[in-house]
Amino acid sequence: MAGWTTHEGEAVVLDRRDVDTDQLIPARFMSASRAEGYGRFLLHDLREDDADFPLDRHPGASMLVAGPNFGCGSSREAAVYALVDAGIRVVVAESFADIFAGNAVNNGLLPVATPEAAALRAAIGQGAVPARVDLASRRLSVAGQELNFALSETAQAKLMNGWDDIDLTRAHAGDIRNFRDRRKADHAWAWPSA
Amino acid sequence: MATLLDKLWAAHEIKAEHGQSLLWVDRHLVHEGSHHAFAKLAERGLEVAEPELTFGVADHYAPTRNRDRIDNPQVAVMLERLEANCTRHGIRLFGLRDPRQGIVHVIGPEQGLTLPGLLINCGDSHTSTHGAFGALGFGIGATQVAHVLATQTVWQAKPRSMRIRFEGEPGVAVTAKDMALHWISQLGTGGATGHAVEYAGSAVRALSMEGRMTLCNLSIEGGARFGMVAPDAVTLAYVKGRPMAPLGTDWDAAEAYWQTLHSDTDASFDRDVSFDMAEVAPTVTWGTTPDQALPIGASLPDPARLDPEQAEAARDAMAYMGLTPGRPLEGTPVDQVFLGSCTNGRIDDLRAAAAVLQGRKAKVPGLVSPGSMLVKQQAEQEGLDKVFIEAGLEWTGSGCSMCVGMNGDLVGPGKRCASSTNRNFRGRQGKGARTHLMSPAMVAAAAVTGTLTDVRPLLEGRG
Structure with missing residues (x-):
């Protein structure tokens, strides 16, 4: 996965709170292989029922500004695949569900949690506005507003470098092996008895 | 001074870096949905680090009927793929034809x-269920599943600690499901985000293991990735003698260690919340998020009286659910019922539903899918299957079934389902489906009357 440091694109509003993973991608689409592309599944049923859906009005948008508790529900990483494959690079909301936020960072999608999300939704309204994100300085410019956002050091490094945890962890192989051996010696019960 | 979370975390931490811990994984459970993770492994030519600690389970796509001839090719492919991946990597599989097959969070325990x-990790958000035993159980995404497969470890930032206490005696027909829906309705779906919840208090101690699993299972619906209950005599009695539980001196060592797994009396929590069981009634969700829940005797809220932030979500939810503000919940007609899932598919749950259905007929169709084939077998030994069948409900095989609809067990568009499951999200049980979450006994009551109903009068005169 390629890392990125700055992104410029268009932001649109998804004016809903608790956008759950079943809405982001209904379960019936999840047997597809990733190679087929998940973008067409994004928010499938909501879009089908709404002729004026923001992402259909502005198909080039790459930033979503949504309501609190974005990504709640299941651990399905397919919810993130759907966003990424539809060209979304940044989601801004008051808050994110923990599992979703972790999955997002693992796939190059930036979750920006900020109390300013409501003000941004109001400023953007029905349109699409230019937006810019800088991961290095943790700054977001959208609808003429500039704001700093919080992002853990780990998430920042992973997004910017496109790092894969497996490579990083394999560097600790010796520590892992030692831990395993010590655990097996001290806590043999922790291995299945059958 | 340490919390249960602190002790469990320290016991698994290999190293800490930039606010993240590298943790050792004792059990990794994979299912059909883990195909993305196996694909990642294959892409990089990696092997499974610890096949002995990895277990496969067919549940999300498992057909509940006609298992000998699967007519849905999409379902068949998912099951074949899981079997092929398990065979390829030497992972033990509880497959469709295994008499122990069932939902991953039912058969693990x-x-x-x-x-x-x-x-314990699994690529499923309801992995918090396993915390009922005083374990660290949490759901992970596909990238992390691939990481655990390749390294038997997981990177995770330590969550903040939160204690939720329930004190006092439960009222009639007040179950762990009602306790969970109650706290979520009070604190919100994001109420425990970023926290690991430890459930405590006299009413939690009084719960069976099945009840504790229901409570921990639903932690994620309040935003908590972890739910846990300190182990006690109830836990040990449940675990002892299970097929893969420790034996002999290993058991003795385990038992001695498990005695230390509790929050110290002077431990402090980042958040501490307490509920009085007198406030908890049989509870039903009315909306499209699990926090939109009310006692069965309540009336639907009037969005005009809610704070503006909640009002629009409530209006939207009622429009989707086909409900009218201000009307009583009780008496709302339902089209069908579903009993099962990792939340409420265990033997206690089936017994509670059967106690209501005994000698009665269901007015609406319904599906009963036990949490595992062993739960099914036990229920049949107790004659519960006859109660369900005589009431007019369908008695089927085990799997995630109508909770998530991946196997084709779906609720139709606009249909209203009284369900013992965990999510009332739009489209969760099928496109346009209207889901009301409640306890198994309340589902049974809805079946008997064909409406959302207070189960308590139906239990009068029954043991």
Whole structure:
């Protein structure tokens, strides 16, 4: 996965709170292989029922500004695949569900949690506005507003470098092996008895 | 001074870096949905690090009927792919034809794979269920599943600690499901985000293991990735003698260690919340998020009286659910019922539903899918299957079934389902489906009357 440091694109509003993973991608689409592309599944049923859906009005948008508790529900990483494959690079909301936020960072999608999300939704309204994100300085410019956002050091490094945890962890192989051996010696019960 | 979370975390931490811990994983459970993770492994030519600690389970796509001839090719492919991946990597599989097959969060405990003091991962958000044993159980995404497969470890930032206490005696027909829906309705779906919840208090101690699993299972619906209950005599009695539980001196060592797994009396929590059981009634969700829940005797809220932030979500939810503000919940007609899932598919749950249905007929159709084939077998030994069948409900095989609809067990568009499951999200049980979450006994009551109903009068005169 390629890392990125700055992104410029268009932001649109998804004016809903608790956008759950079943809405982001209904379960019936999840047997597809990733190679087929998940973008067409994004928010499938909501879009089908709404002729004026923001992402259909502005198909080039790459930033979503949504309501609190974005990504709640299941651990399905397919919810993130759907966003990424539809060209979304940044989601801004008051808050994110923990599992979703972790999955997002693992796939190059930036979750920006900020109390300013409501003000941004109001400023953007029905349109699409230019937006810019800088991961290095943790700054977001959208609808003429500039704001700093919080992002853990780990998430920042992973997004910017496109790092894969497996490579990083394999560097600790010796520590892992030692831990395993010590655990097996001290806590043999922790291995299945059958 | 340490919390249960502190102790479990320290016991699994290999190293800490930039606010993240590298943790050892004792059990890794994979299912059909883990195909993305296996694909990642294959892409990089990696092997599974610890096949002995990895277990496969067919549940999300498992057909509940006609298992000998699967007519849905999409379902068949998912099951074949899981079997092929397990065979390829030497992973033990509880497949469709295994008599122990069932939902991953039911069979882990049932087989003694789930033990106090373990760290258990699964690519499923309801992995918090296993915390009921005093374990660290948490759901992970596909990238992390691939990481656990390749390294038997997981990177995770330590959550903040939160204690939720329930004190006092439960009222009639007030179950762990009602306790969970109650706290979520009070604190919100994001109420425990970033926290690991430890459930405590006299009413939690009084719960069976099945009840504790229901409570921990639903933690994620309040935003908490982890739910846990300190192990005690109830836990040990459940675990002892399970097929993969420790034996002999290993058991003795485990038991001695498990005695230390509790929050110290002077431990402090980042958040501490307490509920009085007198406030908890049989509870039903009315909306499209699990926090939109009310006692069965209540009336639907009037969005005009809610704070503006909640009002629009409530209006939207009622429009989707086909409900009218201000009307009583009780008496709302339902089209069908569903009993099952990792939340409420265990033997206690089936017994509670059968106690209501005994000698009665269901007015609407319904599906009963036990949490595992062993739960099914036990229920049949107790004659519960006859109660369900005589009431007019369908008695089927085990799997995630109508909770998530991946196997084709779906609720139709606009249809209203009284369901013992965990999510009332739009489209969760099928496109346009209207889901009301409640306890198994309340589902049974809805079946008997064909409406959302207070189960308590139906239990009068019954033991």
